[in-house]
Amino acid sequence: xxxxxxxxxxxxxGCGDFGTMNGMMKALAETGNDPDNTFVVxxxxxSGKIGTYMHxxxxxxVHGRALPVGIGVKMANPNLEVMVxxxxxxxxxIGAGHFIHAVRRNVDMSxxxxxxxxxxxxxxxxxxxxxxxxxxGTTPDGPKQPPVNPKALxxxxxxxxxxxxxxxxxxxxxxxxxxxxxxxxxGFVNVYSPCxxxxxxxxxxxxxxxxxxxxxxxxxxxxRDQAKDKILESDKEYMGVxxxxxxxxxxxxxxxxxxxxxxxxxxxxxxxxxxVREFY
Ligand code: SF4
Numbered sequence: 001x002x003x004x005x006x007x008x009x010x011x012x013x014g015c016g017d018f019g020t021m022n023g024m025m026k027a028l029a030e031t032g033n034d035p036d037n038t039f040v041v042x043x044x045x046x047s048g049k050i051g052t053y054m055h056x057x058x059x060x061x062v063h064g065r066a067l068p069v070g071i072g073v074k075m076a077n078p079n080l081e082v083m084v085x086x087x088x089x090x091x092x093x094i095g096a097g098h099f100i101h102a103v104r105r106n107v108d109m110s111x112x113x114x115x116x117x118x119x120x121x122x123x124x125x126x127x128x129x130x131x132x133x134x135x136x137g138t139t140p141d142g143p144k145q146p147p148v149n150p151k152a153l154x155x156x157x158x159x160x161x162x163x164x165x166x167x168x169x170x171x172x173x174x175x176x177x178x179x180x181x182x183x184x185x186x187g188f189v190n191v192y193s194p195c196x197x198x199x200x201x202x203x204x205x206x207x208x209x210x211x212x213x214x215x216x217x218x219x220x221x222x223x224r225d226q227a228k229d230k231i232l233e234s235d236k237e238y239m240g241v242x243x244x245x246x247x248x249x250x251x252x253x254x255x256x257x258x259x260x261x262x263x264x265x266x267x268x269x270x271x272x273x274x275x276v277r278e279f280y
Contacts, residue, residue: 002035003028005055011046016193016204019167020114021050023191024083027177028056033081041070043086043095045121046195047114050085064095067102067111074109078252081181082109089119092128092148099150103157103186108250110180110187113150114167116195117202124198134201150190151231151242155224160185160248162227163241166211167193168204172239179241185248192237207237214240222246 003025011017028038038056042048044063051058057080061069070084091099091113102111117134119125126136126143129150133142154162161183165176173191180187192207219240220226227243230236251257 003038003054003056005053007052009053010049012197014196015046015120016116016167016191016195017047017050017114019170019173020047020112020165020191020193021053023165023167023170023173023177024050024085024112025054026174027181028081028083030174030178031081031181033181037079038081038083039070039073041066041073041082041084043084043090045087045090045119046116047085047087047193048090048121064090064093065098066090067095067098070109070111071102071105071107074107075252078108082107083181084109084111086111086113087120087127088113088115088117088129088150089127092150096128096148096153100153100157103154103159103188105251106158106160106185106248107252108185110177110183110189112177112180113188113190114193115150115190116193116199117147118195118199120195120198131201136198149231149234150188154188155228155231155243159188159243160245161187161241162231162243163187163189164237164239165189165191166207166239167191168207169211169239172213172215176240179244183244183248184253185245185250210237211239212236214238214242 035056040051040056040058042051043066051060066084066086070082074082117129119127126139128148151162163176165173180189194204221241221244
């Protein structure tokens with residue numbers, strides 16, 4: 001698509017991040033966006049390289065801090081399509097605080113987390129979403145603590161859109177990302193995106209066998225209680241939109257919020273806001 005840059009990804013052959021990125025590019029195109037109005041902010045980790053491989057405006061943020069940068073971009077120029085991408089290590093460890101506050105602020109943007117349940121770039125340490133008994137070089141008997149449930153965190157923080165996707169199911173994945181983009185508010189999508197090099201437990205085969213597509217159930221994503229029950233079922237892997245609040249009003253459209261052209265705050269580097277505006 002127009003969103004593919006000419007850089008060759010250095011991800012390991014077979015990495016789930018390829019499928020995750022392809023779906024993001026397809027969904028951006030399907031929703032009528034193009035590289036000139038799209039701004040991708042990435043964190044650090046294997047997933048963080050995505051801004052280089054996509055053809056759009058992009059910023060490679062610091063570890064766990066991509067969300068506040070993305071919010072800043074969107075508030076400075078609401079005409080941009082802002083997509084923040086990251087990984088489970090990046091987003092749910094050092095970035096966990098930003099995640100909760102981005103969710104409750106509900107700025108109209110999307111957040112795609114490539115969740116492979118391990119730190120890949122630093123060669124295979126347990127991440128916040130690793131299983132309690134997942135053996136790694138640094139946790140030989142497992143982390144001995146329950147994994148973070150990012151969808152439960154999001155729901156409890158007042159999320160207006162929560163979805164789960166799987167990088168290997170190309171069509172469903174692109175559809176789910178598209179729904180997140182089209183949502184009026186913060187569209188959060190956790191994507192199972194297997195690490196073929198360091199995680200031999202949460203593999204393609206595991207997810208293929210375990211995943212239940214919500215579209216094939218009677219799940220109602222507008223019913224928060226149903227969403228809560230599904231999200232808290234720790235022995236199930238669901239795919240699809242778990243929750244969507246159709247009355248969502250994005251932060252920047254709320255009364256009294258003037259995001260159109262924020263003043264340059266004291267202490268900001270001279271010209272910083274102009275730079276962001278010029279991207280559009
Ligand atoms: Fe993908 Fe894992 Fe390789 Fe990183 S280490 S590129 S997550 S397969």
